[in-house]
Amino acid sequence: MPETGTPAAPFAADLRDGVSLRLLHRDDGPALAAAYSRNREHLEPWEPARPAEFYEPAYHAQRIPVELLGHGSGRAVPLVLDLDGEIVGRVNLSDIVLGAFRNAHLGYWIDARLAGRGVMTAAVEAACAHARDDLGLHRVQAATLLHNAASQKVLARTGFDRIGTAPAYLRIAGRWQDHALFQRILHDD
Numbered sequence: 639m640p641e642t643g644t645p646a647a648p649f650a651a652d653l654r655d656g657v658s659l660r661l662l663h664r665d666d667g668p669a670l671a672a673a674y675s676r677n678r679e680h681l682e683p684w685e686p687a688r689p690a691e692f693y694e695p696a697y698h699a700q701r702i703p704v705e706l707l708g709h710g711s712g713r714a715v716p717l718v719l720d721l722d723g724e725i726v727g728r729v730n731l732s733d734i735v736l737g738a739f740r741n742a743h744l745g746y747w748i749d750a751r752l753a754g755r756g757v758m759t760a761a762v763e764a765a766c767a768h769a770r771d772d773l774g775l776h777r778v779q780a781a782t783l784l785h786n787a788a789s790q791k792v793l794a795r796t797g798f799d800r801i802g803t804a805p806a807y808l809r810i811a812g813r814w815q816d817h818a819l820f821q822r823i824l825h826d827d
């Protein structure tokens with residue numbers, strides 16, 4: 639079995655339009671609950687069905703330490719998009735393994751009012767640079783619903799190749815749905 643990652647280095651990057659990408663903080667619970675509440679309708683078609691408590695700060699106050707533990711042990715990099723202290727999206731590198739795989743899974747979303755400005759393209763590029771330059775990973779994998787054209791455009795523009803279709807891959811919006819799979823190879827050697 640591949641070993642898990644080593645603790646990730648601190649990370650932050652300025653993107654565009656005043657938005658920065660930074661590590662999740664221990665006290666982000668209220669801002670995260672506010673961001674998910676504001677974007678509930680925007681995200682519902684693209685994310686797992688959420689319980690009512692997901693929109694409460696207490697839910698995130700419990701989850702954040704678990705995510706930070708994952709970061710501390712090198713298994714994940716939980717990032718948020720920050721605009722003047724407000725959380726306006728997320729980018730996650732998860733399930734990081736080393737060994738012969740050196741791979742992470744990538745997930746992301748952005749606040750509806752900031753979509754379509756190239757911010758997520760910049761964020762995915764920054765996350766991949768972190769994965770390659772700081773974590774020494776070889777590959778990043780992502781999956782989108784077959785009809786998620788905006789997400790597929792972000793991946794195409796940041797150097798991901800479509801590698802196939804996975805039937806009934808993730809339970810999104812309450813049902814197991816087929817996904818397009820993408821990968822980006824970060825190193826040639």
Ligand SMILES: CC(C)(COP(=O)(O)OP(=O)(O)OC[C@H]1O[C@@H](n2cnc3c(N)ncnc32)[C@H](O)[C@@H]1OP(=O)(O)O)[C@@H](O)C(=O)NCCC(=O)NCCS
Binds near residue numbers: 752
């Ligand atoms: C997918 C998502 C993260 C993209 O973020 P973003 O900041 O808008 O991305 P960018 O602006 O960098 O690029 C998006 C591109 O898709 C295009 N686009 C947006 N909606 C589209 C649609 N319905 N059909 C085709 N293209 C679309 C945009 O015009 C833009 O391309 P352009 O710059 O050439 O005009 C955002 O739409 C989102 O959060 N969606 C909901 C959650 C989600 O789908 N997460 C990903 C799950 S795999």
